[in-house]
Amino acid sequence: MKIKIAIPSKGRISEPSIEILEKAGLGLKDNSNRKLFSKTHHENIDVLFARASDIPEFVEDGVVDMGITGLDLINEASADIKVLTDLKFGQTKLVLASPEESDINSVYDITDEMTIASEFPNLTKKYLKEKGLNLKIVKLSGSTEAAPFIGVSDLITDLTSTGTTLRMNHLKVIDIILDSSIKLITNHDSYNNKKELIDSITTSIKGVLDADRKKLIMMNVKSEDLEGVKKVMPSMTGPTISEVLSSEKTVAVQAVIDEDEVFKLVNDLKNAGAKDILVVPIERII
Template sequence: MKIKIAVPSKGRISEPSINILEKAGLGLKDRESRKLISKTFNKDIDVLFARASDIPEFVQDGIADIGITGIDLIKESEADVIELLDLKFGKTNLVLAAPEDSNIKSIDDITSEMTLATEFPTLTKKYLEKNNLNLKIVKLSGSTEAAPFIGVADLITDLTSTGTTLKMNHLEIVDTLLKSSIVLIANKKSVETKKDLIDSVSTSIKGVLDAARKKLLMMNVKTKDLECVKEVMPSMGGLTISDVLSEEETVAAQAVIDEDEVFDLVNKLRNAGAKDILVVPIERII
């Protein structure tokens, strides 16, 4: 039994999606040629390249068993899928924005005579209905930020991660409709019929996420200094201790720590008596 993983074929989330699969041990055999379907080094798992906006429906309809796409696209398409993991990248917000020189400073300033342009008509309509507003919605497929300045609309809803593009186009955020990130999703039937393979993929990817910004710290410690080292050493599950056969009264100690702790911790460990300290990258934590 085989599974297909749908991955964005292009755009800002394509490379990060492929990279996380490769770190999880699912290297693509045809990565350079970018065929529609690429085999991986696991004979039971193939990768299907598709538009990010098509992936929610591909997974819902069983064309792919698993997919990587944005929460915003899932909600917009109203796809009936299972969310397995937040992949911790591609964070963005769907916001309501208006020209900075307009009188629209809050949702209370919006009237039903106004027109709104967006690439997300479904999410936008739900937001307006929730706020008892009945605006005309113009669906665009790009350059949404230009709409208020060419007479297409009074305001827009658009994706932003930093707000920089909006500011460059003299737009300001009025409200936030949705916070989005990139997630791993699965087809409901596939989760039942191909559970083992899907669990293996999900577990491997979660291991990559858990290992992000983690380091393995290894050191030799004199037995008499071990308690002092323990006192300054944070770790996920305590120190792992083993004997050093070539030296008497010395043990080897290791622990997993956060990357941002390394600089300060190494000096503290040296002062506590540790030596031969190694800092090693971690690929996965299962």
């Protein structure tokens, strides 16, 4: 039973998609050549490189069993798919924007006589309908920011992560249409017929996500200092404590901690009596 996973062939989410598969144990054998297809280190799992905007339709139609793409593209295509998990990267917003010097400062300033340009005409049309508006929508495939300044439109809808590009192009955000991020998706038929392998892939990827910015901290502690160490030790489920075979009454303590806790915690643990402190990365948490 084979599984095909579609990932973006280029763009800002391509490399993070490959990286997360690598960390999940599904390294690509043909990644250096970036062909249309690549085998992975699992004999029953192959990867298809495709345009991110095509992936929702490929998954829905069963061309592939799984895919990695943005929620914005999924919703724009109105794809009937199953979201397996959020991949926690590629956060962006689809926003409504107008020129800085225009009198359009909110959705209430918009009239049906205006024109709006977008790479996301379906999401834009749905948004306008919800607001009781019926503007002309001009579909563009790039350089949306320029549309109001060359007479193409009065407004735009566009993706932004920080808003910097919009500000550089003298545009102001007047509303947020959609919060988007990158999703792992499948279609209903594949999930019903290949559930075991799809669930295994999803579990491995979730394990990578759960391990992100986590560290395993290990140390030796004299029994008499254990209570003091436990007081300063954060952990997912409480520290693991085991006996150390030595001449002293010593125990080994280990716990999973957040990366941003390491600096302060190591010093607190040392002051509480811990020694031989090790901090190591974690690949996955299942």
